[in-house]
Amino acid sequence: MKGREKYRLRFIILALSAVAIFLLSFFLGRYKVGFSAVIKILLDRLLRLISLDSWSMQQSWTAAEASVVASIRLPRIGCAALVGCALSVAGACYQGMFRNPMVSPDILGASTGSGFGAALSILLGFSYAATAVTSFASGLAAVLVAWLISRKSRMQTSVAMVLSGVMVGSLFQSGTSFIKLVADTESQLPAITYYLMGYLSSVKAIDFRLAVVPILIGFVPLFLLRWRINLLTVSEAEARSMGVETGRLRFIVIMCATLMTSASVSISGMIGWVGLVIPHFCRILFGNDYRRLIPSCALLGASFLMLVDDLARIVATSEIPLGILTSFVGAPVFILMILRGGSGHED
Amino acid sequence: MKIEASSLSFSYGMGKVLDSISFSAQDGQAIAVLGPNGVGKTTFFRCLLGFLKPSEGSVIVDGRNVNDYTRRELAHKLAYIPQSYSPAFNHTVLDSVLMGTTASMGLFQSPGKPQIDRAMAALDSLGIGKLAHRPSLKISGGERQLMLIARALVQDARILIMDEPAANLDFGNSFHVSSRIRNLANKGYTVIFSTHDPGQAYRYANRVVCMQGGRIIGDGKADEVLDEAMLNSLYGVKTAVRSIEVNGRSYKVCLPI
Numbered sequence: 001m002k003g004r005e006k007y008r009l010r011f012i013i014l015a016l017s018a019v020a021i022f023l024l025s026f027f028l029g030r031y032k033v034g035f036s037a038v039i040k041i042l043l044d045r046l047l048r049l050i051s052l053d054s055w056s057m058q059q060s061w062t063a064a065e066a067s068v069v070a071s072i073r074l075p076r077i078g079c080a081a082l083v084g085c086a087l088s089v090a091g092a093c094y095q096g097m098f099r100n101p102m103v104s105p106d107i108l109g110a111s112t113g114s115g116f117g118a119a120l121s122i123l124l125g126f127s128y129a130a131t132a133v134t135s136f137a138s139g140l141a142a143v144l145v146a147w148l149i150s151r152k153s154r155m156q157t158s159v160a161m162v163l164s165g166v167m168v169g170s171l172f173q174s175g176t177s178f179i180k181l182v183a184d185t186e187s188q189l190p191a192i193t194y195y196l197m198g199y200l201s202s203v204k205a206i207d208f209r210l211a212v213v214p215i216l217i218g219f220v221p222l223f224l225l226r227w228r229i230n231l232l233t234v235s236e237a238e239a240r241s242m243g244v245e246t247g248r249l250r251f252i253v254i255m256c257a258t259l260m261t262s263a264s265v266s267i268s269g270m271i272g273w274v275g276l277v278i279p280h281f282c283r284i285l286f287g288n289d290y291r292r293l294i295p296s297c298a299l300l301g302a303s304f305l306m307l308v309d310d311l312a313r314i315v316a317t318s319e320i321p322l323g324i325l326t327s328f329v330g331a332p333v334f335i336l337m338i339l340r341g342g343s344g345h346e347d
Numbered sequence: 348m349k350i351e352a353s354s355l356s357f358s359y360g361m362g363k364v365l366d367s368i369s370f371s372a373q374d375g376q377a378i379a380v381l382g383p384n385g386v387g388k389t390t391f392f393r394c395l396l397g398f399l400k401p402s403e404g405s406v407i408v409d410g411r412n413v414n415d416y417t418r419r420e421l422a423h424k425l426a427y428i429p430q431s432y433s434p435a436f437n438h439t440v441l442d443s444v445l446m447g448t449t450a451s452m453g454l455f456q457s458p459g460k461p462q463i464d465r466a467m468a469a470l471d472s473l474g475i476g477k478l479a480h481r482p483s484l485k486i487s488g489g490e491r492q493l494m495l496i497a498r499a500l501v502q503d504a505r506i507l508i509m510d511e512p513a514a515n516l517d518f519g520n521s522f523h524v525s526s527r528i529r530n531l532a533n534k535g536y537t538v539i540f541s542t543h544d545p546g547q548a549y550r551y552a553n554r555v556v557c558m559q560g561g562r563i564i565g566d567g568k569a570d571e572v573l574d575e576a577m578l579n580s581l582y583g584v585k586t587a588v589r590s591i592e593v594n595g596r597s598y599k600v601c602l603p604i
Contacts, residue, residue: 003480095435098435101436227449227452227458228454230438233435234434234443237393237396238427238429240398240418241418241422241426242426243419243420287438287439288436288437288438289438289439289442291457
């Protein structure tokens with residue numbers, strides 16, 4: 001079939017570019033590391049990982065190089081890929097669930113909830129890991145509250161969910177504003193502000209390890225259920241008549257997408273637009289079928305955020321927060337979407 | 348396969364929408380449900396499909412209460428064809444039809460070659476195979492209605508419930524879609540459809556059910572049930588029903604006067 005081959009080719013190109021961007025990212029930054037050193041250090045890490053430290057490469061690089069590549073850039077690039085992938089897939093799934101291409105992962109309050117949790121932890125002087133965990137839990141709590149309210153409502157499910165999500169989101173937003181008001185202006189306020197703008201400059205290996213588990217737990221079911229998510233985009237009555245228990249499926253999709261969103265925000269702060277813009281691009285490139293949309297969003301989202309993070313590292317002498325860069329890219333695209341009529345039509 | 352409603356009542360809050368309806372349908376019947384707007388046709392269909400739980404009485408499908416089936420089991424008995432199709436995203440015609448195969452697949456399964464073959468066969472049988480790779484929102488209303496019928500066919504259900512299948516179609520498309528509906532009944536499907544056009548009931552249905560005030564006030568062959576008096580009481584309009592001969596066949600037409 002012609003269409004399928006076209007999509008397959010595009011997917012291969014996308015996958016290869018993701019790998020290329022991943023490798024390229026190791027060479028960007030103020031400290032220059034040679035090509036062979038990067039490759040050898042990465043191979044060495046990989047060998048140690050799969051052999052549980054019993055194998056390693058013969059060391060032909062300096063300790064400084066090893067530290068820059070393995071301890072600073074690897075976690076940072078890994079986190080950028082992870083967060084980009086998670087936000088895009090979550091965004092695509094929320095869009096299908098709410099039957100609306102303009103929906104982003106913030107819709108049910110997952111990111112504002114996580115932002116509030118992080119601000120609170122900074123105010124209370126929590127440790128680095130505890131901040132991430134609090135932020136994650138608070139994002140989940142926000143969505144859970146929104147979901148419970150919508151269950152009690154007599155309105156149409158998705159309308160009730162959007163309304164309660166917006167309400168809970170704004171409540172957490174106000175909570176965050178209040179924390180900023182009472183935070184110490186010398187140390188805490190800048191930390192909170194910086195966090196809310198989205199950043200990856202200080203991520204450590206532990207961030208990656210903390211986030212990768214919930215993100216995988218969210219991703220795997222969505223990937224497995226990707227055909228069925230298509231049926232959430234037709235009317236409720238049609239989906240049910242075709243044998244889908246829509247209530248249950250919707251709950252699983254919300255929980256998985258929320259896990260991914262909260263885990264992302266807990267390590268990277270609030271990075272907007274990725275979850276809105278990447279699914280839209282994928283719809284143009286790969287059509288609206290979630291069988292292709294989910295894997296392509298994962299790859300394109302990862303590539304996009306790795307690139308934006310590269311940009312953040314090299315453009316200015318002091319780093320620009322990612323949230324600012326992504327909205328510089330995202331806002332024009334969104335305007336384009338509105339002018340084009342909004343929905344992701346195939347070709 | 349038999350679908351049967353016995354003394355079915357349904358009320359939203361205080362108002363009774365359906366008032367002890369008894370009805371049963373069998374293979375090979377094309378049943379037109381007529382009645383003015385707001386008479387409970389949609390509620391009746393929603394009860395038949397198991398979307399609503401009746402306040403009294405029950406709906407029995409193939410020997411079992413409709414509310415006792417899982418959605419997946421029921422999808423193999425009943426298919427629903429909505430009046431209009433408005434998905435949030437523009438899937439291709441083939442993908443839209445493939446959605447009908449979901450109930451026959453595992454939870455994590457995606458449609459593969461067998462499903463695609465079935466979907467293509469259904470599209471071909473309705474004469475729209477060449478549209479398979481077109482976006483479903485960029486085909487004509489009649490073609491989209493046929494696509495939804497194809498989707499119901501791959502679902503392997505024997506009872507098809509259609510909400511005003513020809514309501515939004517132009518003169519020609521309305522004819523094409525309606526004749527397909529009659530063909531399906533001739534092939535042994537049970538087709539229950541609502542319509543606002545008595546002419547369609549004469550032409551394509553072999554049974555007519557007339558509803559008023561949440562009750563069935565007439566049930567039988569179109570020629571017998573749908574006379575001038577019935578049309579007058581259903582719609583409150585004086586109507587003349589006449590037969591006209593074309594090429595040796597007689598057709599019934601009705602005219603409000």
